[in-house]
Amino acid sequence: MKERARRKAQRPGEILEAAFDAFAERGFAATRMEDVAARAGVTKGAIYFYFPTKERLFEEMVDHYSRDMLADAGAMLASAQGGSAEKLRAFLEFMYGRCARDRYGREIIRLMVSDGKSFPQLVERHHRDFFAPAMRMVSELLAAGAASGEFRPEVAKHGAEIVVAPSVFLTLMRLIFGGSLELNEDAYIVCHIELLLNGLLTPSGRANLSPAKACGEDRSPI
Amino acid sequence: MKERARRKAQRPGEILEAAFDAFAERGFAATRMEDVAARAGVTKGAIYFYFPTKERLFEEMVDHYSRDMLADAGAMLASAQGGSAEKLRAFLEFMYGRCARDRYGREIIRLMVSDGKSFPQLVERHHRDFFAPAMRMVSELLAAGAASGEFRPEVAKHGAEIVVAPSVFLTLMRLIFGGSLELNEDAYIVCHIELLLNGLLTPSGRANLSPAKACGEDRSPI
Amino acid sequence: MKERARRKAQRPGEILEAAFDAFAERGFAATRMEDVAARAGVTKGAIYFYFPTKERLFEEMVDHYSRDMLADAGAMLASAQGGSAEKLRAFLEFMYGRCARDRYGREIIRLMVSDGKSFPQLVERHHRDFFAPAMRMVSELLAAGAASGEFRPEVAKHGAEIVVAPSVFLTLMRLIFGGSLELNEDAYIVCHIELLLNGLLTPSGRANLSPAKACGEDRSPI
Amino acid sequence: MKERARRKAQRPGEILEAAFDAFAERGFAATRMEDVAARAGVTKGAIYFYFPTKERLFEEMVDHYSRDMLADAGAMLASAQGGSAEKLRAFLEFMYGRCARDRYGREIIRLMVSDGKSFPQLVERHHRDFFAPAMRMVSELLAAGAASGEFRPEVAKHGAEIVVAPSVFLTLMRLIFGGSLELNEDAYIVCHIELLLNGLLTPSGRANLSPAKACGEDRSPI
DNA sequence: AATGAATGAGAGTTCATTCAT
DNA sequence: TATGAATGAACTCTCATTCAT
Known part of the structure; x- marks a missing residue:
């Protein structure tokens, strides 16, 4: 089956997608690699085939998106x-x-x-x-x-x-x-x-404010 | 000793201050109770005298501030x-x-x-x-x-x-x-x-835009 | 009970002893921290209270002995x-x-x-x-x-x-x-x-060998 | 191709050579099959074609050498x-x-x-x-x-x-x-x-020592 | 009140091994 | 034959929490 080849090509993307979901859900520290793996439908070990550390997975995911x-x-x-x-x-x-x-x-x-x-x-x-x-x-x-x-x-x-x-x-x-x-x-x-x-101002509001030097910058009255 | 009593009364506040610093620095999950303790100048155990869990410490700190x-x-x-x-x-x-x-x-x-x-x-x-x-x-x-x-x-x-x-x-x-x-x-x-x-608009800019129904809402010309 | 104090003072030594046994048995790489812990009668975590890494435990054990x-x-x-x-x-x-x-x-x-x-x-x-x-x-x-x-x-x-x-x-x-x-x-x-x-030589063996320049160094016959 | 056949016949020997280098470098436990594979210029899987387990690879290598x-x-x-x-x-x-x-x-x-x-x-x-x-x-x-x-x-x-x-x-x-x-x-x-x-002894050193029964075994003076 | 030694449930990471290709 | 993606068990190390003192 070409199944394997297809999966292989898609795996990194699937993992990045799963990582996005997981990290977005709980933040970097509270997310476990196993969460990511489960969302991606693989085991923890598989992630490490594509990304060497949790940090790098995070970085590449952010870059990707x-x-x-x-x-x-x-x-x-x-x-x-x-x-x-x-x-x-x-x-x-x-x-x-x-x-x-x-x-x-x-x-x-x-x-x-x-x-x-x-x-x-x-x-x-x-x-x-x-x-x-x-x-x-x-x-x-x-x-x-x-x-x-x-x-x-x-x-x-x-x-x-x-x-x-x-x-x-x-x-x-x-x-x-x-x-x-x-x-x-x-x-x-x-x-x-x-x-x-x-x-925000109406013409009259503007008129009231303008003489009082409304906003720092000098400006000709409208 | 009054010193001791004064410290005692201040402890919770000191711990909350330390917790703020620590949580602000690294977020809830990545902060360790020991980080908080070290900043507060006490040991981990002392924190648990005042706050039953890390979660409660976090909540009370946020409430406090x-x-x-x-x-x-x-x-x-x-x-x-x-x-x-x-x-x-x-x-x-x-x-x-x-x-x-x-x-x-x-x-x-x-x-x-x-x-x-x-x-x-x-x-x-x-x-x-x-x-x-x-x-x-x-x-x-x-x-x-x-x-x-x-x-x-x-x-x-x-x-x-x-x-x-x-x-x-x-x-x-x-x-x-x-x-x-x-x-x-x-x-x-x-x-x-x-x-x-x-x-943002000058009078003339405004004039140009208005007839074209500038911003969705009908509005009398200024 | 003074039990606790006594144990505390002895723990590092007990752990080093256990580490010696374990490392001697299987070498550094094949020894698990849990082996050491079990031999010392504590849990894995306790070892890390005294020794920051497996490497350091090994080094301090060797130094100790x-x-x-x-x-x-x-x-x-x-x-x-x-x-x-x-x-x-x-x-x-x-x-x-x-x-x-x-x-x-x-x-x-x-x-x-x-x-x-x-x-x-x-x-x-x-x-x-x-x-x-x-x-x-x-x-x-x-x-x-x-x-x-x-x-x-x-x-x-x-x-x-x-x-x-x-x-x-x-x-x-x-x-x-x-x-x-x-x-x-x-x-x-x-x-x-x-x-x-x-x-190793008898006098006669020596006599036989000596004239033939037995061992590199010149030497007067005995 | 003869090339292929020749390689095939040499593979086991190349792997054993690589295994020797790797195991000698780091010992059995700390050596990874991938280390061996890399040194042999093949992939992990190839090793398993010739040797069923890491243990057997080790044994056959030691036997070989x-x-x-x-x-x-x-x-x-x-x-x-x-x-x-x-x-x-x-x-x-x-x-x-x-x-x-x-x-x-x-x-x-x-x-x-x-x-x-x-x-x-x-x-x-x-x-x-x-x-x-x-x-x-x-x-x-x-x-x-x-x-x-x-x-x-x-x-x-x-x-x-x-x-x-x-x-x-x-x-x-x-x-x-x-x-x-x-x-x-x-x-x-x-x-x-x-x-x-x-x-080690000179004749005189020998003379001094002999009467005192130098080394356990009875022996005629030289 | 406070300490800090200890626990124990994970967390990240590694790696021998498998198997579809 | 050989590859390399994938598994899963094991390993080192961490940390919230407890408790005797």
């Missing part, structure tokens, strides 16, 4: 149409899809939080290959929007972080409160983008 | 002066102080993420006693602002989450990237509030 | 009476007692042979602290005997090794063939010393 | 020329060559010491087929020498062991101290034979 994130982000941005606002919306929707909605992205973030200290190279890699470039993308988007007159230029420095924060916030709430968090994600996203683009 | 958060939040809001925008700013500064800047708040969040699944009552309690009330406070603040004409009313439903998200985002980045995250927190907060209140 | 050998050898020599021949006989009897007859000395030699490659410092220590000094003692004894006219001076260079060899040979036979080696040790020793002192 | 020793010893003795002393010298040189100098003989002795207890038939075989006959040969040689008046007759009982001891002693030192044992083997052998044949 974070590999395409950045690539996808780049591809997404490249294909975005329209003005800066449209592009920004597209990027945010990507973030929601990849971090908040997608179980893989979400749980990888959990593992970064819970076990990142034990895997500093992993964290560094994520900073270098995903977080920093993503923030840079957003910053460039904001700058381009400012240059074209669409966006207000004041948000240069930390705008990127503020802009994506709600998607990460939603992710975190899902991680902590799980299924008990009832929330209409679509409405949440709409609200996020609406608030982001238009701000 | 999250107890005042809600109280502080309530007190803070009650004492806030000025219009809704001022109150909102005060609340956000409280959030930054309690979650992002304060090591205790930050690490408790880490533990919620990493070990919350094993302590569902803890998570529930946090949801009931801290997260939900805090969100309610913000929602009420936004509603009051809308009623008084300061805030735009469109953000009723999910505004609270969006509004606080950047402080939680900063917290999470600190948890994951630790000291290697260089960031001027003051400037970040200023940017957050500025962007929150005034939005 | 070889510590007095050199000291004893020195004391013995210092107290030896009579001429050089008497002293030599005393030394050889010490060797037989310590290496061949004594189970501890014998089995330590076995462990040097079987596991010395894995514990090079141990081997070095034995060379530096036991083997080399012992050989030196014998060499000095031979030199003193030669100076006093008792011993033939030709054996300067390797005489020490040749002189002690039969005791080590007996040790090795005991290690390999164990109880099945039937041998009158006393007669063996007598024969050893007799042959050592007087040589 | 000790088979010719006795035959060689017999052949050597048969071809020895000259008087008893010459024959004895020839035998001793054979011993040095086979035990001390030859890596195979030396390491087989190591394995007898380290793992003999687990392979009692192996040890018995060695005793029956090598050690006992060799000792018998030497005994007969000594008896013949005594009969011909070359050798002193007093050494009948244990002379053989004493006579060969230095070669085994050298072997053991090499096994334990390895390359760090600096020693001129030729000079060592010369010294051994010289001392063996002529003894």
Whole structure:
């Protein structure tokens, strides 16, 4: 039977999948190799044929499931149409899809939080290959929007972080409160983008606040 | 000797402090009772005099360090002066102080993420006693602002989450990237509030976007 | 009860004794910590309270049981009476007692042979602290005997090794063939010393051989 | 292909060679079948085609490398020329060559010491087929020498062991101290034979000792 | 109140052995 | 013949927990 050959080719992937489930469920330390093995339908020993230690299994699993994130982000941005606002919306929707909605992205973030200290190279890699470039993308988007007159230029420095924060916030709430968090994600996203683009203040609220030097940066009244 | 009596009264607190440090450092599963004991300057056995199991020690520690958060939040809001925008700013500064800047708040969040699944009552309690009330406070603040004409009313439903998200985002980045995250927190907060209140769009950007039904909700042009 | 205190003080020694028995029986690799524990009447975990690893247990055991050998050898020599021949006989009897007859000395030699490659410092220590000094003692004894006219001076260079060899040979036979080696040790020793002192040749055999340059070194006929 | 056939015929020998290297390096217990396989340039499974268990592989390897020793010893003795002393010298040189100098003989002795207890038939075989006959040969040689008046007759009982001891002693030192044992083997052998044949005492030393009944056996003064 | 020696149930890892290919 | 993926038992070491002192 080709059965054997087929299994062999698939085993590493199956083990990584099982490892993802197990580690996401309980974290690195509390997960036993036997848990992973059972989920993968093999015995403990078989895992060691493919991965030399629990640490390496963890690292390779995280790498495996974070590999395409950045690539996808780049591809997404490249294909975005329209003005800066449209592009920004597209990027945010990507973030929601990849971090908040997608179980893989979400749980990888959990593992970064819970076990990142034990895997500093992993964290560094994520900073270098995903977080920093993503923030840079957003910053460039904001700058381009400012240059074209669409966006207000004041948000240069930390705008990127503020802009994506709600998607990460939603992710975190899902991680902590799980299924008990009832929330209409679509409405949440709409609200996020609406608030982001238009701000909280009414014209009159703005008028009241502006003379009092609202937010640190000098700004011409609207 | 009074010394002995004083030590005795302080022991539980010292152990909780040590437990916080230890659990924050490595998470629940990877922390050994002996780590906690060593940090507290006692032996393993002593801990069991005050706390019957590792689980209970963890729970009581988390309770201990999250107890005042809600109280502080309530007190803070009650004492806030000025219009809704001022109150909102005060609340956000409280959030930054309690979650992002304060090591205790930050690490408790880490533990919620990493070990919350094993302590569902803890998570529930946090949801009931801290997260939900805090969100309610913000929602009420936004509603009051809308009623008084300061805030735009469109953000009723999910505004609270969006509004606080950047402080939680900063917290999470600190948890994951630790000291290697260089960031001027003051400037970040200023940017957050500025962007929150005034939005990203310039008047012309707004004009371009509005006819195209910018953000899902119908809205009178500004 | 003082039982506990008494046990506590004796435990390390009991474990070392058990470790000696177990390692001597099966060698380092084939001995399980559980074997040692069972012989010592404790559980596996208890051993780790006193010795951090199997390797360290092994090393400390070997150290423990070889510590007095050199000291004893020195004391013995210092107290030896009579001429050089008497002293030599005393030394050889010490060797037989310590290496061949004594189970501890014998089995330590076995462990040097079987596991010395894995514990090079141990081997070095034995060379530096036991083997080399012992050989030196014998060499000095031979030199003193030669100076006093008792011993033939030709054996300067390797005489020490040749002189002690039969005791080590007996040790090795005991290690390999164990109880099945039937041998009158006393007669063996007598024969050893007799042959050592007087040589194998008769005067006539000597006469036949001498002119033919018997053994490399030039030597006046007796 | 002839190549394949030739390889096939050589495989068992290659595996035995690899097994010798591996077992000699680390002993039976610490050697893994995979070590042997790697040295032999095959995979684990291939070994099991030729040898059913690790134990059998070990036994056959030891047999393989000790088979010719006795035959060689017999052949050597048969071809020895000259008087008893010459024959004895020839035998001793054979011993040095086979035990001390030859890596195979030396390491087989190591394995007898380290793992003999687990392979009692192996040890018995060695005793029956090598050690006992060799000792018998030497005994007969000594008896013949005594009969011909070359050798002193007093050494009948244990002379053989004493006579060969230095070669085994050298072997053991090499096994334990390895390359760090600096020693001129030729000079060592010369010294051994010289001392063996002529003894340690000078005529005057002998005179002093004799009246005191030096070595147990009554003996006419030289 | 506190100690710390001891337990015992695992945890990660190794490896002789098997067997479908 | 030979491979190498897979098993499963065993091994070293860990650690929450207990308890005599």
